[in-house]
Amino acid sequence: MNDDVLKRIREAGLKLTPQRREVYEAMMQLRHATVEEIIERVQARNRDVTVSTIYRILESFRSANILSFIYHPDTGKCYYDITVAEHHHLFDGKSIEDYADPEFSQLIREYLERRHFPTEEIGKIQVQVTLKKNV
Numbered sequence: 469m470n471d472d473v474l475k476r477i478r479e480a481g482l483k484l485t486p487q488r489r490e491v492y493e494a495m496m497q498l499r500h501a502t503v504e505e506i507i508e509r510v511q512a513r514n515r516d517v518t519v520s521t522i523y524r525i526l527e528s529f530r531s532a533n534i535l536s537f538i539y540h541p542d543t544g545k546c547y548y549d550i551t552v553a554e555h556h557h558l559f560d561g562k563s564i565e566d567y568a569d570p571e572f573s574q575l576i577r578e579y580l581e582r583r584h585f586p587t588e589e590i591g592k593i594q595v596q597v598t599l600k601k602n603v
């Protein structure tokens with residue numbers, strides 16, 4: 469677990485309990501995961517962490533900006549995302565790949581600025597690219 473994450477956990481007023489560590493480490497491995505996948509991974513390592521505890525931890529991580537949240541455009545399923553910095557996604561069937569490209573994000577900002585969009589109001593730009601399914 470890196471210092472930046474420890475710092476954000478502390479800043480959010482959260483103690484680094486063994487359960488929080490388990491959930492975060494599961495997310496480090498999974499990168500993008502549904503609640504069910506996270507529960508399965510955490511409980512495979514530690515049966516004592518209850519489902520409601522995992523839900524609570526995920527919600528506290530999300531509000532502390534330790535995890536982000538995305539929706540799969542095809543399935544509508546929600547995924548927690550270990551990456552909170554601005555990045556884009558490639559959706560290929562069930563798989564989700566990160567697409568980090570600051571130049572692309574900047575291009576969109578500049579485009580919007582030319583269109584007189586109030587760019588100072590933009591929090592994050594996240595583009596979703598869905599790939600054609602093999603026929």
Ligand SMILES: [Zn+2]
Pocket residue numbers: 500549550551555556557565566
């Ligand atoms: Zn992502």
